[in-house]
Amino acid sequence: MKIKRFTGPDMRTVMRDIREVFGPDAVILESGRGADGLEVTAAMDFDPAAYQATTSNLSRTPTAATVNCTDEDIGDDAVTLPGESPTAALEDVAVMREEMQNIRSLLEAQLSQLAWKDRDRRQPETTAIIRNLTRLGLTPDIVQQMLGSTTPATGHSAWTASLKQLVQSIGVCDGDLVCAGGVFAIVGPTGVGKTTTIAKLAARFLSQGNANDVALVTMDNYRIGAGAQLATFGELMSIPVYQAGDAASLGDLLTELSAKRLVLIDTAGMGQRDLRLAGQLNGLRDVEQEIRVLLALPANAQTDSMQEIVDVFRIAQPVAAILTKIDEATSLGGAFSVLIRSRIPLAYVANGQRVPEDLQVAGARQAWLVKAAVELIRGSSEPVSEDYFAEHFAEVATDACA
Ligand SMILES: Nc1nc2c(ncn2[C@@H]2O[C@H](COP(=O)(O)OP(=O)(O)OP(=O)(O)O)[C@@H](O)[C@H]2O)c(=O)[nH]1
Numbered sequence: 001m002k003i004k005r006f007t008g009p010d011m012r013t014v015m016r017d018i019r020e021v022f023g024p025d026a027v028i029l030e031s032g033r034g035a036d037g038l039e040v041t042a043a044m045d046f047d048p049a050a051y052q053a054t055t056s057n058l059s060r061t062p063t064a065a066t067v068n069c070t071d072e073d074i075g076d077d078a079v080t081l082p083g084e085s086p087t088a089a090l091e092d093v094a095v096m097r098e099e100m101q102n103i104r105s106l107l108e109a110q111l112s113q114l115a116w117k118d119r120d121r122r123q124p125e126t127t128a129i130i131r132n133l134t135r136l137g138l139t140p141d142i143v144q145q146m147l148g149s150t151t152p153a154t155g156h157s158a159w160t161a162s163l164k165q166l167v168q169s170i171g172v173c174d175g176d177l178v179c180a181g182g183v184f185a186i187v188g189p190t191g192v193g194k195t196t197t198i199a200k201l202a203a204r205f206l207s208q209g210n211a212n213d214v215a216l217v218t219m220d221n222y223r224i225g226a227g228a229q230l231a232t233f234g235e236l237m238s239i240p241v242y243q244a245g246d247a248a249s250l251g252d253l254l255t256e257l258s259a260k261r262l263v264l265i266d267t268a269g270m271g272q273r274d275l276r277l278a279g280q281l282n283g284l285r286d287v288e289q290e291i292r293v294l295l296a297l298p299a300n301a302q303t304d305s306m307q308e309i310v311d312v313f314r315i316a317q318p319v320a321a322i323l324t325k326i327d328e329a330t331s332l333g334g335a336f337s338v339l340i341r342s343r344i345p346l347a348y349v350a351n352g353q354r355v356p357e358d359l360q361v362a363g364a365r366q367a368w369l370v371k372a373a374v375e376l377i378r379g380s381s382e383p384v385s386e387d388y389f390a391e392h393f394a395e396v397a398t399d400a401c402a
Pocket residue numbers: 188189190191192193194195196197267268269270324325326327328350351352353358
């Protein structure tokens with residue numbers, strides 16, 4: 001904590017000096033009139049405990065302390081608040097600070113609302129697009145991105161242009177990634193549809209290839225009977241299913257299976273905050289063979305949860321994502337936002353429980369996805385509050401005015 005006394009002819013000058021020296025978070029400790037005009041004692045990195053200790057020390061020699069201070073960084077002695085106990089003074093400062101912050105927030109909110117209303121009046125087409133893109137579930141940063149890269153247009157064509165922009169922004173893999181062959185592992189949190197998607201992918205491959213060319217591996221050794229689900233799918237499709245416990249046994253198994261055109265590895269679903277997760281994901285990286293990781297992302301989750309999933313599973317270095325459960329999602333913009341922001345291309349979209357029908361290749365299907373997102377908002381009646389728009393999109397309006 002640093003404490004300093006500032007003097008000046010008026011409050012405006014003194015406050016400007018304080019802000020220049022200590023920055024916007026300076027705390028005002030004391031103010032009054034002195035020989036040099038207005039005197040204000042302020043602190044940077046204010047530490048209430050240290051300040052309280054200081055003022056307790058000082059209460060023995062308060063006057064001398066105040067008289068002796070200079071404009072240099074002053075010692076502890078400069079901060080007594082005569083006539084008031086240090087604790088009471090501290091409480092006053094805290095209350096004042098909170099009140100000022102409340103007033104500031106209130107003012108900011110009101111200014112934003114005014115600016116948003118103003119923008120609505122000046123640029124009704126843009127604000128209509130902002131409203132629609134937001135209703136799709138897109139996050140403010142991605143809405144801005146769509147607006148920023150859309151060439152100016154009016155009316156219906158402006159909306160179409162922003163949707164086209166969205167279509168172009170969703171990264172996808174070329175063609176049918178898995179069916180081209182290789183070793184793939186599907187990772188993701190519990191219950192997102194990893195095992196079901198593996199069965200769908202294996203069945204897709206079978207429609208073009210041979211059951212002898214494919215093998216399934218489960219690394220799900222954490223839960224009793226977890227491997228049984230994959231074993232059942234394997235049995236139904238006459239595809240062999242293997243079990244691998246750790247990185248070493250997975251490496252040996254992959255060597256054994258090197259003649260297979262396609263190996264699909266199912267991993268144990270773990271919550272993104274499960275401490276065992278990193279061990280499992282690192283295990284996939286520790287094998288010699290190249291394993292391409294696909295991240296299963298549940299489209300029916302909240303946007304923040306999807307972002308957390310992407311952030312946590314990033315250590316597995318996923319080459320692509322599979323968006324699951326889009327049939328259960330109430331909006332798709334959140335998933336688009338997370339994918340666009342994290343630059344993970346989309347390989348497949350799962351839209352139901354049926355194996356293998358409910359799995360679509362994402363490549364060249366962005367327009368279909370965006371259309372599905374638009375259809376979802378047609379059925380939804382939940383409006384987004386004007387306060388939300390004011391909070392996230394008013395700044396642009398202020399800039400535009402300047
Ligand atoms: N509606 C819907 N349900 C799905 C989809 N994909 C999978 N499911 C269902 O979701 C449930 C969980 O699927 P699993 O494949 O077992 O999920 P998982 O990720 O392997 O689960 P854990 O291994 O427990 O982590 C099952 O009831 C599936 O039928 C989908 O795209 N849409």
